[in-house]
Amino acid sequence: MxxxxxxxxxxxxxxxxxxxxxxxxxxxxxxxxxxxxxxxxxxxxxxxxxxxxxxxxxxxxxxxxxxxxxxxxxxxxxxxxxxxxxxxxxxxxxxxxxxxxxxxxxxxxxxxxxxxxxxxxxxxxxxxxxxxxxxxxxxxxxxxxxxxxxxxxxxxxxxxxxxxxxxxxxxxxxxxxxxxxxxxxxxxxxxxxxxxxxxxxxxxxxxxxxxxxxxxxxxxxxxxxxxxxxxxxxxxxxxxxxxxxxxxxxxxxxxxxxxxxxxxxxxxxxxxxLLKLITFYTTVSEELRAWTVKKGTMAPAAAGKIHSDMEKGFIKAEVINYEDFITAGALHHAREEGHLALEGKVYEVKDGDIITFKFNV
Ligand SMILES: Nc1nc2c(ncn2[C@@H]2O[C@H](COP(=O)(O)OP(=O)(O)OP(=O)(O)O)[C@@H](O)[C@H]2O)c(=O)[nH]1
Ligand SMILES: [Mg+2]
Known part of the structure; x- marks a missing residue:
């Protein structure tokens, strides 16, 4: 949608x-x-x-x-x-x-x-x-x-x-x-x-x-x-x-x-x-992609934007904030520096989050 x-x-x-x-x-x-x-x-x-x-x-x-x-x-x-x-x-x-x-x-x-x-x-x-x-x-x-x-x-x-x-x-x-x-x-x-x-x-x-x-x-x-x-x-x-x-x-x-x-x-x-929309990002298999959700969307629903199976089988979200990523200069640096947060079903997606979803199929 x-x-x-x-x-x-x-x-x-x-x-x-x-x-x-x-x-x-x-x-x-x-x-x-x-x-x-x-x-x-x-x-x-x-x-x-x-x-x-x-x-x-x-x-x-x-x-x-x-x-x-x-x-x-x-x-x-x-x-x-x-x-x-x-x-x-x-x-x-x-x-x-x-x-x-x-x-x-x-x-x-x-x-x-x-x-x-x-x-x-x-x-x-x-x-x-x-x-x-x-x-x-x-x-x-x-x-x-x-x-x-x-x-x-x-x-x-x-x-x-x-x-x-x-x-x-x-x-x-x-x-x-x-x-x-x-x-x-x-x-x-x-x-x-x-x-x-x-x-x-x-x-x-x-x-x-x-x-x-x-x-x-x-x-x-x-x-x-x-x-x-x-x-x-x-x-x-x-x-x-x-x-x-x-x-x-x-x-x-x-x-x-x-x-x-x-x-x-x-x-x-x-x-x-005006629409109170925010953007989050995914980087899967060499594809960087921006996604739109309403402010207040929870992690599983955000995953559902990508695929309904990802919402159903949602396990967790690995989240790096945009600012931390830019400061670190690379995803693995951000991870090493402890900026990767593991978030569950009740996590509210923030504007600028770079997210890797883990899910069961
Ligand atoms: N000079 C000038 N002409 C413009 C501008 N914007 C649109 N036009 C012209 O105004 C005319 C109408 O533009 P449209 O975009 O078709 O207008 P519309 O609101 O879609 O009109 P309808 O579909 O009939 O309701 C065209 O000839 C455009 O080139 C502008 O900023 N400056
Ligand atoms: Mg017209």
Missing amino acids: GFNCGIVGLPNAGKSTIFNALTSAHAEVASYPFCTINPHQGIAPVPDPRLTRIGQLIRPKKIIPTTLEVWDIAGLVKGASKGEGLGNQFLSHIRNVDALIHVVRCFEDENVAHEGERIDPLRDVEIINTELLLSDVEIVSRRITKISKLAKTGDKQAQEELKALKKIESGLNEGVPARRIEGNEHHLKELSLLTTKPVLYVVNVSEPGTDRSSEHAQSLMDLAVQENVPVVTISGKLEDELQELNEEEKQGFLREYGFERSGLEELIINGYQ
């Missing part, structure tokens, strides 16, 4: 461009709205300097990064939740993702159509957020109708759920996303509401200094702070072009612009934090 992000935003916000850059899959990009009709699914490798560093020290035959799954869907328009545009169908595509990447257009380009007279990121964000809320209201009210009948028969559990749902419904109607309505977690779980999902705003700007992008972007940053939503600024077009370059050219280019890493890397790293 991979971790999933769904990209939402207005038509021509640059969703497919960013999706392409992320996945280097080539979804159709065009300057007319609704270019994307079917959702596209892609795999984004997670850039990971630690993986590179470990690789330099142990020189494996193969290095395999961990990945995020990304879904690119068609642009939403006002009324999407009621079936307007290509509508509700697209919202249903992202019901099951783990998090939302909300792309907001800040670049100016007279050849690319957009909502309204001018570029206005605050208006755009509000349109999308309203559609997500309305779509959730519909789901909640459907559930309310269903559960009301049960509640009338005197079913205590149904009555309690009904009370919680009504609270959620009125919150949504006032514009409060479900993720900010507290104390209803177990009632929310089954509904897969869109506004319970963690969200990240991606401000799609033009190349540095070419238009009023940065002014537009600032208004969005302010909103993001107010809403407590993480935000990443990237130039979709630039990032997509960067993908055409080899690693060396890319680094040179970034240095020239004074960036430490690409906006795309920034986006993925933030996505990771």
Whole structure:
């Protein structure tokens, strides 16, 4: 099971461009709205300097990064939740993702159509957020109708759920996303509401200094702070072009612009934090590999990521922390220096652990 992000935003916000850059899959990009009709699914490798560093020290035959799954869907328009545009169908595509990447257009380009007279990121964000809320209201009210009948028969559990749902419904109607309505977690779980999902705003700007992008972007940053939503600024077009370059050219280019890493890397790293994900590493038969688990995952479940047999037959985990490994400079040195810990079934995997699992088959 991979971790999933769904990209939402207005038509021509640059969703497919960013999706392409992320996945280097080539979804159709065009300057007319609704270019994307079917959702596209892609795999984004997670850039990971630690993986590179470990690789330099142990020189494996193969290095395999961990990945995020990304879904690119068609642009939403006002009324999407009621079936307007290509509508509700697209919202249903992202019901099951783990998090939302909300792309907001800040670049100016007279050849690319957009909502309204001018570029206005605050208006755009509000349109999308309203559609997500309305779509959730519909789901909640459907559930309310269903559960009301049960509640009338005197079913205590149904009555309690009904009370919680009504609270959620009125919150949504006032514009409060479900993720900010507290104390209803177990009632929310089954509904897969869109506004319970963690969200990240991606401000799609033009190349540095070419238009009023940065002014537009600032208004969005302010909103993001107010809403407590993480935000990443990237130039979709630039990032997509960067993908055409080899690693060396890319680094040179970034240095020239004074960036430490690409906006795309920034986006993925933030996505990771947003999803509360951590990375652990395995080195088996000359293959160094990074794996992703949710923070709080126990060693057997982490082994199960690799193979279900390894979870079933789990005996122990031999763990060397990344920092200790780097200090020691080699796995056997780390072992000799006493940095290898033997951990059992109740060990919670830590970010950066280098693990060898022992298991029965
Ligand atoms: N100038 C400029 N143009 C961009 C940028 N990002 C995307 N575009 C252009 O905007 C147009 C629309 O981009 P898409 O990525 O197809 O937009 P979308 O959000 O997927 O649109 P729909 O699928 O119709 O919802 C294309 O012509 C892109 O080349 C950018 O950062 N700067
Ligand atoms: Mg598209």
